Amino acid sequence: MMFLLRFFASALLVQTVLGAPEGVGKDITNSTKGLRFTIGTSEYTVIPQSFSWFSAKYACKELGMELVSIESAEENTAITQNIAEIYKNEYFWTSGVRIGTFNEYYWESTGTFFGPYTNWDSTSPTFDDMLMHVEFNTFLNPGAEIKWNDFYATYGRMALCELRAQTYDTSVKTKPGLFRIGDGFYEISPIKLPWFHAKNDCRSKGMDLLSIETEEENIALIAALQEYTENFWTSGSKFDTIDYVWQATGQLIANTFTNWAEGEPGPFCGLKMNNNTQTRQWIGADCYAESELARYVCEFHPRK
CATH class of the missing domain: 3.10.100.10 (Mannose-Binding Protein A, subunit A)
Structure with a gap:
């Protein structure tokens, strides 16, 4: 019962503290965009401003993108190589979240649960609160790669947005529903x-x-x-x-x-x-x- 009370209190905190996220209805112009790069079939854009997780999500949507989902070791390595030197000692939000699924993290932008690849740091995940979302930082030793940790969604972080190739098969013309x-x-x-x-x-x-x-x-x-x-x-x-x-x-x-x-x-x-x-x-x-x-x-x- 206490867990449920804390869960709904957290949900209320989201609404009362954040209000309408900065990204909702906000024009993200070229002047607010940072580094842009490509990995495979996905395009990435850094928005070098401080956002809560919720505001970061909507800021990415204003660009027609989503917060990043890191689903392979190769992608994790490539992201490190692209941003670690340019954005040193910074924090970035990903789309990782567990709201609505209790103790299971999933990538909100793809709807898939974490795994088989994960790259948590040694202290994460903590599952301290339903408002814990997944971030990474570039406080890295030479040769090190970014690792993930869960942190409170109300804290300010940069947004790393991703535009994935569309995968829905439009060649199928008839099927139930x-x-x-x-x-x-x-x-x-x-x-x-x-x-x-x-x-x-x-x-x-x-x-x-x-x-x-x-x-x-x-x-x-x-x-x-x-x-x-x-x-x-x-x-x-x-x-x-x-x-x-x-x-x-x-x-x-x-x-x-x-x-x-x-x-x-x-x-x-x-x-x-x-x-x-x-x-x-x-x-x-x-x-x-x-x-x-x-x-x-x-x-x-x-x-x-």
């Missing part, structure tokens, strides 16, 4: 999951949990979901902001199309389309509760 809206590919989940797990499942497929940003998209979704008399998760959330944000795009929902049910938005951290097949209005739901299960829609849009 697949439908198209414009240039987008949408897949209806065959299972029900809690919000964080639904978000990660979409990411692991090279997709994102649904964001409904226009009236035209909303109308098309209502038609596509006619046979389902149940609620659906969207990427709308305020688990790390005061106001609802489309987690997939970083856009404040208030600045896009809205379809709130009467009495909404409320205090809950997650956002669902309701089970009214004619309107699919939006309702709040507990994004942290493992018992709060729902179907969801994943979406993918090819880059221009």
Whole structure:
């Protein structure tokens, strides 16, 4: 019980201390970008400013990128080689997090749990608090490589952003649950999951949990979901902001199309389309509760 109380207290601290993260709605111009480099098929950009983890995440999204996920020894070595000399004695946020999964760290940008490759320093992971996120630093001895440690998300660190090659297979034209809206590919989940797990499942497929940003998209979704008399998760959330944000795009929902049910938005951290097949209005739901299960829609849009 004490663990759960501490967990929800941590979630409240995120919202009250951080407010709307600096990256939400902020124009990250060329003057704020630092080093840019490529490793394999991924592009990387340093934003040499001090961010909380949450603000770093949204700052990367403003660039159309994500916080870095370090999934191989080769990538870890190459990152060290590219930034260690230019940014000496600095700290950087990665996308590593465990919010919503309790004691398991995962890369938020890919939806995959850590492993098989990890490179923790000798004192990590600590699992001290649900607000512990994964960073690395460049306080390195000659020839040493960066190692990871978990630290409090409210501390200021630089952002290392990554743009990965898209992996979703657009050559598949028909499969259960697949439908198209414009240039987008949408897949209806065959299972029900809690919000964080639904978000990660979409990411692991090279997709994102649904964001409904226009009236035209909303109308098309209502038609596509006619046979389902149940609620659906969207990427709308305020688990790390005061106001609802489309987690997939970083856009404040208030600045896009809205379809709130009467009495909404409320205090809950997650956002669902309701089970009214004619309107699919939006309702709040507990994004942290493992018992709060729902179907969801994943979406993918090819880059221009």
